[in-house]
Amino acid sequence: MWMEKIEVEPPYNFDRVLERMSLDPLNVVDLYNHKVKVPLYDASKQPFVVEVKAIGRTFTIIGEDESQRSHALSEVSRIFGWNVPLSIINSHFRQTNLAALFEEHAGTPLVLDFQVYNCLMKCFIHQQLNIKFAYVLTERFVRTFGFEIDGVPFYPSADTVAGLHYEQLTDLQFSRRKAEYIIDTARKIVQNEINLEQLETMTDKEVLEKLIKVRGIGAWTVQNVLLFGLGRPNLFPVSDIGLQNAMKRFFTLENKPAKEEMDALSEGWSPYLSYASLYLWRSIE
Template sequence: MHNGHYLIIPTASDFSFKECLVYLNRSPQEVLHKAEGESIIKLLMVNKSLVLLKMRSTEKSLIVEFPFGKPGERECDLIPVYISEWFDLKRDMADFYKMAQGDSILKNLVSNHPGLRIVGIQDLFEALTWAVIGQQINLTFAYTLKRRFVENFGERLEYQGEDYWLYPHSEKIASLQVSDLRKLQFTTRKAEYVIGIAKAIVSREITKEELLQLDYHKMKSRLMKLRGVGVWTAEYVMLRCLLQPQAFPAADIGIHHALRKQLGLDRKPTTNYVEELSERWGDWRAYAAFHLWRSQY
């Protein structure tokens, strides 16, 4: 709904922006949005225009304000679509909550984090390269690399003395040399993977639209044809970008730590054990994974 200088996006009664904010603010090094109290400020590229938005929630809606003045009609039509996908707003969660009530692990997580939705990454290039950047390093260093990557190659907009950044475009990264990323402390292999993914996106060898036409298993194997994309990376991208409800990165360290805590184990569970355990969550495995991640913050 358009209203003066802002947009109103209706939300379901079982959606909590506050819960999603905790996840979004899990690193002080995050460079793609800024929290301001219970609002978030983010720079978007919409219909080839840069749009800075500030978003807060009321009981039944998200209020989106525009510090630089309201964008055009076309942009105003596209922004609610983006936000709806960002927070998976269209999904009916009733069956998940019903299932969680009878599940010994999810029952506590859901009552501790009511209204949590999957916080997505709409852009396929961003989702793939962020997953690759985070491979086999801790989250703190992953965010350090992401910040360097964005501040060296992304677009910037200044507002009230603060910089707001866009994730780098695939075209820009496709034209880099490995040495350009080595300077930021990327390993040679990671630099090759990121540039290779950029080239695959630019040449349209892989597209989000094409992936979304495939079934779960074909989607996964299509992603894994990209150099640097293994099982974990494919499942992470399917969960956060392609919003596949059954995606579950069973090898994820964060999920292992969370399950160890939830189950009171004396050591981290094995990936096979986690994979088998996740089968009980069926088509809600992605939501189980996201609640396990959230329990870590």
């Protein structure tokens, strides 16, 4: 067993992170003890779990296999945004019409899905569903076809999903079209028509041009993959209903804002539009 301690620069509020993560029933979160178990894959694609716990701004990461330590530390730092200076982002938004929101939710980082693949699968499932049923459907998918280590669920691999029949998903209350999107995309990943690792080195525009060609992937899905899969800092998915509702509430608008109004209100938020999106979503969760 190994253990590593890391100090994170303020402001960083891990309790806010855990509160948001606890909304997803697949995340193994312990709010009382300020910790979460994280499913990872090592360099040889073997799954393993680490525990991340915080006392103040000091994080303790615990794992089993010493050979996985370096990779695990890199991954949890990426996932939890430990290398992103939130103080700079907060200072930026103090000069904007979101100043009050960033003060209320100060220290909330952009936390990524554990793998880009998970993010893509989750986006397919969440398309055009209310959030409650989306979580139910995602949990059915993972617990039916995935696996667990130390009580931590892992998404079914692309190889596993590629081997499914559409009816195996429709039996779980997936629509036929959504079942096709998920399984067909997994097959493209297995056949290397889609290389998710290459997305890391692409620009936002290149990722959009690559993924938008895949059946079932629209602008909303690409933006969410960029935001929560790749951690890009300047995404503002104007077609997202939750974001529209959050802006309506925060700016006390009579109706949900149209794209033009959202563009006008968000002037000055760049280059941190992703954080504006996150804080607005957080305001209505």
